[in-house]
Amino acid sequence: MVSYEHTPVSVSDRRVVVVGGTSGIGQAIALGFASEGADVIATSRSEEKVDTTATALEERGATTARVTCDVTEQATLEGVRETATEELGGIDVVVVSQGAISRQTVLGIDDDDWDRVTDVALDGVWRVTQTFAPVVEEGGAIVNISSLTARLSMANLPAYSAAKGGVEAFTRAAAKELAPEIRVNAIAPGFVITPQNEETYADGTEKRERIDRRTPLDRVAEREEIVGGAVFLASDAASYITGEVLTIDGGFATSAL
Numbered sequence: 001m002v003s004y005e006h007t008p009v010s011v012s013d014r015r016v017v018v019v020g021g022t023s024g025i026g027q028a029i030a031l032g033f034a035s036e037g038a039d040v041i042a043t044s045r046s047e048e049k050v051d052t053t054a055t056a057l058e059e060r061g062a063t064t065a066r067v068t069c070d071v072t073e074q075a076t077l078e079g080v081r082e083t084a085t086e087e088l089g090g091i092d093v094v095v096v097s098q099g100a101i102s103r104q105t106v107l108g109i110d111d112d113d114w115d116r117v118t119d120v121a122l123d124g125v126w127r128v129t130q131t132f133a134p135v136v137e138e139g140g141a142i143v144n145i146s147s148l149t150a151r152l153s154m155a156n157l158p159a160y161s162a163a164k165g166g167v168e169a170f171t172r173a174a175a176k177e178l179a180p181e182i183r184v185n186a187i188a189p190g191f192v193i194t195p196q197n198e199e200t201y202a203d204g205t206e207k208r209e210r211i212d213r214r215t216p217l218d219r220v221a222e223r224e225e226i227v228g229g230a231v232f233l234a235s236d237a238a239s240y241i242t243g244e245v246l247t248i249d250g251g252f253a254t255s256a257l
Contacts, residue, residue: 190249
């Protein structure tokens with residue numbers, strides 16, 4: 001009989017930076033990691049949101065720090081890196097969750113909107129990786145947040161879709177180059193309720209009904225339901241997984257109707 005030691009899905013004592021971690025899915029991941037025993041710094045451009053999220057992290061027992069950044073400005077990312085290294089004693093995991101969106105048609109979107117979305121959602125992932133990968137501890141992980149729009153056609157999201165498709169391609173490229181020291185994976189959430197979209201996806205709306213009909217699990221997700229995938233990819237249980245995109249969508253992408 002073959003015997004083996006099971007590797008638990010755990011991020012206890014991990015030192016984590018969540019870029020874009022003060023709202024939406026990123027915030028849920030930051031708080032979820034803290035609840036699982038990780039020390040976490042969640043950052044964004046907003047001092048108010050950073051402070052609020054840091055307080056919530058501390059309430060969950062995490063060591064944290066209050067620091068802002070803008071993924072379009074390399075120097076601010078370097079500031080987060082230095083703060084995290086000093087306050088946490090090192091970095092084991094980086095979650096890259098910032099985003100920007102523009103609801104324009106392919107023919108209607110202008111240069112400014114296109115550049116704004118791709119600069120944050122795609123170029124920002126590259127900048128975060130270049131900034132943090134050199135200091136992530138051996139055996140550590142980077143988890144990028146992608147989207148179903150990288151693979152499915154959704155109206156009026158050309159820049160966002162292109163950026164998220166680039167995130168998945170970049171994830172595979174970075175996984176190859178940073179191996180074996182660092183694993184790089186991505187999560188592609190489906191339709192997820194966040195404070196920013198709860199009215200759009202509210203029960204009874206036409207859009208919600210269309211999503212539910214196509215989703216085998218018959219509902220949209222709560223943002224906390226994305227946390228488990230992030231914890232898994234950051235843990236030693238995923239020690240042989242890199243360059244992958246984990247879809248968490250209730251089966252939406254597999255359903256034809």
